[in-house]
Every structure is written in structure tokens, then in C-alpha cells.
Amino acid sequence: xxxxxxxxxxPVLAIPVLVFAPELAVVAAVAAICGGILxxxxxxxxxxxxxxxxxxxxxxxxxxAVVAAVLAPAPATxxxxxxxxxxxxxxxxxxxxxxxxxxxxxxxxxxxxxxxxGQRWLRPKRWIRYDGSPEDVGMAVLxxxxxxxxxxxxxxxxxxxxxxxxxxxAALRKRLPPYLEPIVN
Ligand SMILES: [Zn+2]
Numbered sequence: 001x002x003x004x005x006x007x008x009x010x011p012v013l014a015i016p017v018l019v020f021a022p023e024l025a026v027v028a029a030v031a032a033i034c035g036g037i038l039x040x041x042x043x044x045x046x047x048x049x050x051x052x053x054x055x056x057x058x059x060x061x062x063x064x065a066v067v068a069a070v071l072a073p074a075p076a077t078x079x080x081x082x083x084x085x086x087x088x089x090x091x092x093x094x095x096x097x098x099x100x101x102x103x104x105x106x107x108x109x110x111x112x113x114x115x116x117x118g119q120r121w122l123r124p125k126r127w128i129r130y131d132g133s134p135e136d137v138g139m140a141v142l143x144x145x146x147x148x149x150x151x152x153x154x155x156x157x158x159x160x161x162x163x164x165x166x167x168x169x170a171a172l173r174k175r176l177p178p179y180l181e182p183i184v185n
Contacts, residue, residue: 001097002131004166005140006036006090008159011147013086017078018150024078029147029155031079035086039094043183049100050114057116058088097128097136102177102184104130132166132173140166 010032017028042051062084069081091113099109112124128136140163147159177184 001094001128001136001139002166002169003037003040004162004169005136005143006040006086006093007033007162008140008144008147008166009089010034010036010082010086011151011155011159012143013089014082015146015150017082018146021073021078024073024075026152026155027075028078028082029151030158032082032086033155033158035083036090038083038087039090047114048184049094049111050116053091053094053113054088055091055095055113055115055122058084058091062088095122096125098126098130098133099124100184102180103174105133105174130173132170134170137166137170 011029013032014025014028018025039053040048042048042053046052062081065077065081065084069077095112097112098104099107100111101107101109108126110121110123112122114120115122128139130136144159144163148156148163
């Protein structure tokens with residue numbers, strides 16, 4: 001899935017905070033947005049879907065952080081919990097997208113997400129055929145609704161910005177390979 005889809009999913013993950021501790025909802029949503037971005041920073045350095053994607057390891061900080069947030073809800077505890085939770089979930093849901101390749105709609109890459117503990121690539125499920133596919137945009141639009149409607153600023157602004165990027169990225173997706181060639185290996 002493309003990064004904007006992970007970004008707009010942040011406020012969805014923060015819905016329990018919105019319900020039970022609404023005063024912390026914006027902190028929770030922004031932290032989840034940041035955590036959702038984190039794994040894809042390996043596009044910039046290292047190996048994408050491997051260097052910062054940890055389908056298992058992110059749960060090690062996530063579980064105690066969620067427990068701490070439930071026992072002592074405060075901006076720091078809730079923020080940390082949502083940050084790690086979003087990174088953990090991002091690293092898992094990428095498996096349900098397409099494989100990592102220059103033209104993932106042509107090539108059936110076997111690289112979904114790297115499973116560090118097993119030292120192997122998890123096969124992509126291709127429920128979302130490739131990042132920026134029509135179904136990826138559709139999912140981004142659906143996931144964006146809570147962030148746009150239920151949260152105070154800056155959450156709707158961030159979500160709307162991500163949605164614009166999602167639509168533009170998807171529209172240009174099949175023209176991007178020549179520009180992505182230096183990054184995708
Ligand atoms: Zn990713």
C-alpha cells in the first residue's frame with residue numbers, strides 16, 4: 001500500500017482514544033500518523049519493506065506502550081502507544097498489498113515484507129494489487145473518513161493532504177517507473 005493509505009489509517013487506529021479519552025484524541029491520531037509513516041522512511045535509505053518494516057519486532061514496544069496508555073492515559077503514553085501500534089500494523093498490512101518491484105502490476109515480485117526473525121520475505125497477498133492501484137485509492141478514501149470528520153485540527157488537514165497526494169500518486173503511478181529506477185532495486 002502507498003504511504004498516504006497508511007497515513008489516513010492513523011486516525012482510524014486512534015478511534016478507541018477518541019471514544020474513551022477524547023481530550024487525547026488529536027495527540028493519538030497525530031502519533032499514529034507519524035508511526036504509519038515511519039516504516040516507509042526506508043524508501044529513503046536502506047532497503048524498502050525491509051530496513052524499517054518489522055512485522056514482529058514493533059510489537060515488543062507496542063504491547064507495554066498500550067498497557068501503559070490504558071493504565072495511565074496521558075499525551076506521552078497514548079502518543080507512544082499509537083506511534084508503535086501504527087508502525088506495527090503498517091508492517092503487517094503491507095503483506096496484503098502487491099510485491100515490491102519497479103512495475104508491480106507487471107511483475108509478480110515475491111517481496112512483500114521482510115520477516116527479520118525468519119530471515120525471509122513474506123509473500124505478498126496482492127489483495128491490493130499494487131501501491132497506487134484503484135483499490136488502494138478506494139481504501140484510502142474510506143479510511144480517511146474518520147480523520148476528516150471526527151477529529152479536531154490539525155488531523156483533518158493532515159488527512160486531506162494525504163488524500164490529495166494519494167489521488168495524484170495513483171493518477172501518475174504507471175508513469176513513475178523511470179523516475180523510481182534509481183530507488184527500486
Ligand atoms: Zn510500507
